[in-house]
Amino acid sequence: MKEVAIGVKCQNIRNFFKGLKVCVASAWYPHANNPYHCIFVHDFAKRIRRAGAKVFVFTIIHSREDKKFEMWDNIPVLRVKVNTILSFFNPFKFLSFFKVFNKADLIHVHAIDVFGAFSILIAKLIRKPVVVTVHRADVLPSNSLFLNILRIIAFKVVDAIIAVSKATKKLALNVGAPANKITVIYNAVDETMFTPRSKSLCRQKLGLPQNSKIILFVGNLIPRKGVEYLIRALPIILTKIPNVLLVVIGDGPQRNELEHLAKELNLEQNIVFTGRISTEKLCLYYGAADIFVLPSLHEGHPMVLLEAMASGLPVVATKVSGNMETVIHGKNGYLVEPKNAHQLANAIIKILSERKQISKFGKASLMIYRKKFSEEKQICKIAEIYSRILRSKF
Template sequence: MKSKNLLIIANSFPHKNCLYGGIFVKEQVDVIAENFNKIYVIAPTPHLPEFFGRFEWIPECWRKGINPIDYTYNNISVYFPNFFVPPIHFIREKYAEGAYKSALKLISEKNINFDIIHAHFIYYAGYVGAKLKEKYKKPLIITGHGTDVYELPFKYKNFEKMAKYAISEADYVTTVSKSNYIKLIELGVKKEKVTVIQNAYDANKFKQISKEECKDRLNISKKSKIILSVGMLEEIKGHKYLINAMKKVVDEKQNVLCFIIGGGQLKARLQKLINDLNLNNYVKLVCAKPHDEIPLWMNACDLFVLPSLSESFGIVQIEAMACGKHVVATRNGGSEEIVINEKLGYLVEPKNSDELAEKILLALNKEWDKEYILNYVKKFSSDEIAKETLKIYEKVID
């Protein structure tokens, strides 16, 4: 395998103006890199003229990262070929063809040679991968992550058509959860061609560090119980339900402080909710932080909360557990496969602030077995997950 070149096609990949986009792809790439001669990452990027940067309804990463810059590190080269599509929902079905053409042009211009294609997300990266497989006759693996599996193909006919085309071309399909696995079977993937390989965390970054040391570095009060949530400020992340829950938590327990880390278009609306509920001293919106800084926050907290309405997996809760933290999460489709018992945390119904507040208070007052949590989470380490991924590569290339 070390003589082979791997081509990764991704919907997004981290760059200086968008630190989180595709971070789980990057972490997998970093771990498997030593097994390849060269890895090329192509993340076709919708191009928006600067005029569109003034509109807050356009995703923040698009507005800030209009022209992400290509970069190389170690044996990994990352490219962001542009393609123009107006940021209007009903036109988004055309992304796939634009993304394919931009990737094809880049491969030709850079004279990129590859032996395996791995596309992350069925749409639109999977579609791009399928077209490249047809042209270059190289084996294709597609990983389905979230809405590309359980929502878009079942909601829109055009997405269904493109998804079925992509997975029909794939030599193998992986996905991050059992619930996604069931949806892939419904889409027509044969059982012998699909498996679950869950997202991984970086054990070198996410590990226990002194809580007091982390609080000192972040200038956080040592007297307060810290509640942490990390995620884009979008409706699907359910932050407003956490904020409403905090009103009830504060009524019972005043020595609490909740930090919500992330950027996004709902920041002003969420801040207004905090103001209206008089929670300015108890809930803080913190702008998006570099991924390398997140372990400090997780080690500084007493409890991690994931209030999402829907998750394909939810790697942040695994990262929190790797720091020895228990979790309160919603039954969002992904957390049920992670928080499998009450030694790890609690599950609540989505959109239920009362139940969320109840479990937060219960979690803050409970004595937790950190060693149990730390031992449980080891199976999600990047080294373990990489072994499973490499087995798939070897299978399709033989």
């Protein structure tokens, strides 16, 4: 076990994390069939490794293509097969958890689903300090009595709970999380990747028109992301700003439906669907865009908003949970009602109509990100929690 100083200051972060062995445990993790699935958990693992910790990941096997052991960005990833709830009661599976967790000084679980809750309980059985980060979807009310009871027990024994937004904290409280254990720590992004770039150079590299106003969306193409309303807003925008191009990055079950809608509205020349792309290419699209739009019906604390703001983009988002804690209406963008194409269009037009507005709102986005959501702030708060629970074990 690492020796723990009494308290930790932000300037001593690397000294605190140096040599600390952290196991990030979560069923929410990229896998062979979808290397971008819940990429934010992998990003978190990279973040605390950059801070100096020795990090390894424990997750599940999603398909035959997944390996029991592999390296992702030089982070060891161990996978276990748990197909059903009964799998967790298999003594051999328990032994797998035991062997992995026993190598760590501290377990950091992401998402309090069945895998997450069992990870917490097993970690506590072998007397390991354990933290859980909740992300919204995992703390929604459930019809499963088993999961509800399991969550309550896990919340009772876990050492600390991190909620990614104030709205997520409220949801966690509603499903049994003790108020005295919860800290809100917002997500952060890799600031070496997501940073302001030369717009003309990014467009040149991507083959995008230099004279267009580019609207960017990034996310899964599923109904709750509200992309349909963004597409329906485009004809309204085109009446005021004819040289608009909407770039939709991501994939999902709704893609064919959305492509058909674009064709139906005669927008094929004004919309590009890229599918999933690499992080390196994604950074170029943020650099090439004039504005980022997130028309979701609900959110936890969306990483894409932070990526856009760290890249210096104005943002338009819907008035839902995590978005409202991130966008300052009238300062770095606008908040609109969900499912309202007209409000979306008007907000986008208001920003794109003047070059000065794009610059002003973009600079404000970057300032707000650095002041409230920076990686340094997130890591400092996490170090404080780790330090506190490690001290309590002595």
